[in-house]
Amino acid sequence: MIMLESAPFTGYVYPNETIIPWTLLIAIYPYLTGLVAGAFTVSSLHHAFGMERFKPVARFALLTSLSCMIFVPLPLILHLGHPERAMNAMITPHLSSAFAMFGFFAAFYVLLLLLECWFVFRADNVARAQSSTGLLRAFYRAVTLWSDDVSAKAREYDRKWLLALAIIGIPGAHGLHGYVGFVYGSLKSREWWGSDLMPVVFIFSAVISGMALCIVLYVFAAKVRRVRIDFACLKGMAYTLWGFMMFTLLLEALEFANLVYKGREGIELVMEYVRGPLFVRMFVVQFGFGALLPIGIISAMIARDTRGKAFVVGLVISSLLVLMSVFMMRWNVVIGGQEISKTMKGLLTYIPPLYGRQGILAGIAVMTAPFLLLWLLTRLFPPWGDMSPEGSK
Amino acid sequence: MTQDPSKDKSGRRAFLRNAGKALAGAMGGGALLADSAARDEHVAGATGTQSFPTEEYDWKEHRWAYGIDATRCIGCLRCVEACKTENGVAGDAHHFRTWVERYVYLDGEDKAHVDSHHDPQNIAASGSESEYRFDNRYKDANVTKAFFVPKMCNHCEHPSCVQVCPVGATFRTEDGVVLIDKEYCIGCEYCVQACPYGARFFDDETRTSDKCTWCYHRITKGLQPACVEVCPVEARIFGDLNDPSSPVSEFISKNRVQVLKPETGNAPACFYVGLDKEVS
Amino acid sequence: MPVHIVRLLLLLATFLILAVAARNYVLDPSYYRFGDYRSDAVIEIAADPPQFRGPAYCQACHAERHTEWTAGVHRNVKCEVCHGAAREHPADGPLPKPDDTIKLCTVCHEAMPTRPATHPQIVVAEHPVPHDGPLQCLTCHNPHSPKVGGQPRLTADQATNAPVAAETAAAVQLSPRMVELTTPCTPCHGADGRNSAMSAALAGGERDMLARKLQEYRSGALQHSIMNAVTSPLTDEDIADLAEHYASLPGGPTQ
Numbered sequence: 001m002i003m004l005e006s007a008p009f010t011g012y013v014y015p016n017e018t019i020i021p022w023t024l025l026i027a028i029y030p031y032l033t034g035l036v037a038g039a040f041t042v043s044s045l046h047h048a049f050g051m052e053r054f055k056p057v058a059r060f061a062l063l064t065s066l067s068c069m070i071f072v073p074l075p076l077i078l079h080l081g082h083p084e085r086a087m088n089a090m091i092t093p094h095l096s097s098a099f100a101m102f103g104f105f106a107a108f109y110v111l112l113l114l115l116e117c118w119f120v121f122r123a124d125n126v127a128r129a130q131s132s133t134g135l136l137r138a139f140y141r142a143v144t145l146w147s148d149d150v151s152a153k154a155r156e157y158d159r160k161w162l163l164a165l166a167i168i169g170i171p172g173a174h175g176l177h178g179y180v181g182f183v184y185g186s187l188k189s190r191e192w193w194g195s196d197l198m199p200v201v202f203i204f205s206a207v208i209s210g211m212a213l214c215i216v217l218y219v220f221a222a223k224v225r226r227v228r229i230d231f232a233c234l235k236g237m238a239y240t241l242w243g244f245m246m247f248t249l250l251l252e253a254l255e256f257a258n259l260v261y262k263g264r265e266g267i268e269l270v271m272e273y274v275r276g277p278l279f280v281r282m283f284v285v286q287f288g289f290g291a292l293l294p295i296g297i298i299s300a301m302i303a304r305d306t307r308g309k310a311f312v313v314g315l316v317i318s319s320l321l322v323l324m325s326v327f328m329m330r331w332n333v334v335i336g337g338q339e340i341s342k343t344m345k346g347l348l349t350y351i352p353p354l355y356g357r358q359g360i361l362a363g364i365a366v367m368t369a370p371f372l373l374l375w376l377l378t379r380l381f382p383p384w385g386d387m388s389p390e391g392s393k
Numbered sequence: 394m395t396q397d398p399s400k401d402k403s404g405r406r407a408f409l410r411n412a413g414k415a416l417a418g419a420m421g422g423g424a425l426l427a428d429s430a431a432r433d434e435h436v437a438g439a440t441g442t443q444s445f446p447t448e449e450y451d452w453k454e455h456r457w458a459y460g461i462d463a464t465r466c467i468g469c470l471r472c473v474e475a476c477k478t479e480n481g482v483a484g485d486a487h488h489f490r491t492w493v494e495r496y497v498y499l500d501g502e503d504k505a506h507v508d509s510h511h512d513p514q515n516i517a518a519s520g521s522e523s524e525y526r527f528d529n530r531y532k533d534a535n536v537t538k539a540f541f542v543p544k545m546c547n548h549c550e551h552p553s554c555v556q557v558c559p560v561g562a563t564f565r566t567e568d569g570v571v572l573i574d575k576e577y578c579i580g581c582e583y584c585v586q587a588c589p590y591g592a593r594f595f596d597d598e599t600r601t602s603d604k605c606t607w608c609y610h611r612i613t614k615g616l617q618p619a620c621v622e623v624c625p626v627e628a629r630i631f632g633d634l635n636d637p638s639s640p641v642s643e644f645i646s647k648n649r650v651q652v653l654k655p656e657t658g659n660a661p662a663c664f665y666v667g668l669d670k671e672v673s
Numbered sequence: 674m675p676v677h678i679v680r681l682l683l684l685l686a687t688f689l690i691l692a693v694a695a696r697n698y699v700l701d702p703s704y705y706r707f708g709d710y711r712s713d714a715v716i717e718i719a720a721d722p723p724q725f726r727g728p729a730y731c732q733a734c735h736a737e738r739h740t741e742w743t744a745g746v747h748r749n750v751k752c753e754v755c756h757g758a759a760r761e762h763p764a765d766g767p768l769p770k771p772d773d774t775i776k777l778c779t780v781c782h783e784a785m786p787t788r789p790a791t792h793p794q795i796v797v798a799e800h801p802v803p804h805d806g807p808l809q810c811l812t813c814h815n816p817h818s819p820k821v822g823g824q825p826r827l828t829a830d831q832a833t834n835a836p837v838a839a840e841t842a843a844a845v846q847l848s849p850r851m852v853e854l855t856t857p858c859t860p861c862h863g864a865d866g867r868n869s870a871m872s873a874a875l876a877g878g879e880r881d882m883l884a885r886k887l888q889e890y891r892s893g894a895l896q897h898s899i900m901n902a903v904t905s906p907l908t909d910e911d912i913a914d915l916a917e918h919y920a921s922l923p924g925g926p927t928q
Contacts (some may be wrong), residue, residue, distance in 0.1 A: 013630070019594065021595060091560075102559075144677065145919070344673060625747075
């Protein structure tokens with residue numbers, strides 16, 4: 001295995017810190033779980049909270065959540081020194097470890113997502129089983145567990161199960177992602193990470209990233225399929241995104257303010273870092289372009305009651321900015337925390353390699369894979385029946 | 394199913410429901426029983442009078458601790474090289490089970506200059522990344538105060554690393570040593586992040602975490618850790634706290650000792666004399 | 674309950690049972706014995722063989738060297754610090770003798786303002802007298818008992834190769850003035866003036882020749898950085914007395 005390049009440093013850092021342990025992949029991982037949680041939240045607006053407005057996007061958001069969830073373990077597996085031993089965390093979970101709880105949270109949540117998708121698409125799958133032939137028919141028959149019961153009673157069961165799953169899924173999804181924030185927030189070894197607000201910040205930024213993704217994918221799918229966009233749905237997502245964004249920005253600002261205000265030992269180094277290497281990444285990109293600008297755009301559009309194509313364009317641009325800013329936030333937390341030395345006397349610089357298991361190309365592959373899976377899933381289990389106002393289950 | 398939903402408690406539905414409950418109960422109970430039986434079997438053999446981990450050495454009889462006299466350290470780094478030799482640590486300047494830090498105050502300055510073996514000038518002074526020495530960059534400087542501080546795993550009583558390990562690959566033994574199970578570690582590096590002292594690192598050869606073990610394979614044979622063995626000035630002290638006449642017991646009782654970063658609550662078992670305000 | 678729910682539950686149940694069974698099958702038997710870890714790991718770690726064996730191990734074969742060492746000021750510098758870990762020695766061959774003693778000894782003894790002042794330190798270019806060019810420490814110091822005037826230095830073949838041969842310095846009665854005068858000479862030429870391995874043998878030499886050499890070193894006619902330095906403070910009377918002293922010593926060079 002190729003050793004990671006040692007990180008250049010200034011000041012004094014512990015000798016062992018010059019190899020940065022958690023790399024690009026570990027910044028991608030919370031980004032993916034964030035998309036899972038956020039997309040699930042969008043889906044739950046309809047499936048749990050019964051908001052009809054979001055029906056057009058609900059099933060698609062569910063598939064998006066599932067596609068991302070399937071690939072969530074991939075960056076972790078690529079990072080582990082012994083991926084073949086990964087199941088040790090489930091065979092002998094060390095209960096005091098947040099990572100051990102991840103094994104169960106993730107397994108539980110994958111199961112929950114699969115079940116929810118199963119129920120949501122069951123009626124359609126039964127119909128498809130009946131109307132297809134050959135291998136595809138066998139596939140759909142197996143997926144429906146060889147049952148073709150779509151009577152009112154069966155659908156009543158389905159509805160109750162779906163509701164239960166959607167409700168359990170909300171703490172499930174947010175627990176899954178919130179624990180990631182907890183992993184960082186509960187560590188006392190790094191000033192940049194150890195904060196009680198960290199899980200909350202992670203959860204809220206996850207929700208906005210998932211919502212932004214759903215917006216982008218929804219518009220993209222509508223364009224590709226050449227169908228009309230449901231504006232009520234889109235505007236609903238815009239409102240939700242807007243509200244959560246403002247709250248997320250507030251939380252992130254609060255967390256940073258808390259750190260500065262406490263002014264614990266080592267704060268000079270943190271401020272040197274923030275004013276130096278971190279300034280552009282955090283204030284210009286993450287807060288500026290990634291938060292204030294999209295909030296501004298959406299606020300302006302709402303104030304001026306923008307409609308039609310202009311609204312869609314403005315919203316998509318805002319969503320893309322949000323997606324970028326949430327990734328930047330993950331990067332600034334994960335990598336930034338390791339660039340500040342535990343000695344509080346020095347700074348390191350992480351430059352990801354291009355090749356290798358933990359390189360940029362691997363990262364791109366990990367980020368692309370869920371969308372390839374999503375495409376496949378939308379072919380096998382088209383969620384589109386809901387997308388145009390005319391369509392219905 | 395064509396039954397009237399109002400007839401809830403009768404027929405197939407009731408049977409299926411009850412059967413389902415029974416099955417779930419049996420499964421759950423069975424699984425739990427199997428698990429606890431398996432555990433009981435293991436524990437039964439252990440708590441007896443058997444000496445563990447070897448016939449000659451019983452860990453219940455010892456409570457190890459380490460002392461460092463930073464006023465004596467001359468920064469010769471024989472300890473750093475000996476540790477690498479003894480434990481097969483990678484021969485480069487980025488993986489250390491133990492290391493020494495140099496603190497130098499120059500006239501007119503309040504903050505110390507700190508350096509260690511990963512400093513490029515020190516690497517140039519030794520000529521290679523696998524031999525270690527401090528360069529003499531301060532020989533013409535106006536040094537007001539300077540000293541060396543050896544560092545390593547503190548084998549804390551409440552180790553952050555043990556707390557976060559997801560698989561139980563790192564743990565604290567009954568005799569007070571924090572060890573790593575190289576056959577079980579998955580290499581997630583959570584422990585590397587959690588250690589406040591920077592004592593842990595990722596070993597590329599075994600692809601697991603690694604750190605100082607107080608030379609457990611030596612101390613269980615009545616030897617001293619390699620670093621203590623080679624120190625020419627008795628800056629490193631090791632011993633059994635259960636023995637009041639051991640070097641470390643005397644060191645602690647005769648000196649005002651400190652630990653590094655006490656605010657973490659980890660309760661380290663490495664006790665220092667001669668620390669300074671800047672040592673972190 | 675609709676049949677698809679029943680089948681779903683059965684599927685989940687089967688999966689759960691299989692998962693628990695698989696887990697119990699692969700669970701290491703020594704896990705959970707003392708805590709949340711594999712107790713066999715402790716046994717495995719404790720079983721590793723030591724690489725450093727300690728001076729008592731060396732003493733078994735190198736008794737005389739060991740005695741010389743424990744009596745000297747380097748008694749806290751263990752054998753393996755300079756010779757490397759013994760490991761399986763002698764089974765896997767001899768241990769190296771450091772050839773670049775300047776590099777090795779200065780690791781501890783180079784004067785650094787950062788070292789405790791009580792620790793013996795030297796500025797290499799000025800020790801024992803100002804010189805440029807390398808002057809290996811073994812020229813004057815026995816690494817096993819390095820205090821000058823104590824144990825004799827290593828001979829040339831001791832320093833590189835051969836097994837230990839004990840040497841004892843001949844006891845010579847000297848007046849205080851002669852003690853003072855010969856102090857700079859003893860480290861290289863030996864107290865008996867006979868050590869020829871690294872320097873000229875002086876014992877029994879012709880008195881006039883010895884005096885003339887000292888004069889030539891003092892004037893600089895003969896160039897040798899150490900000799901120039903040690904002879905520069907000598908008076909004519911000093912030179913005469915030194916020449917007289919060494920000429921009177923018995924014997925010629927050793928070996």
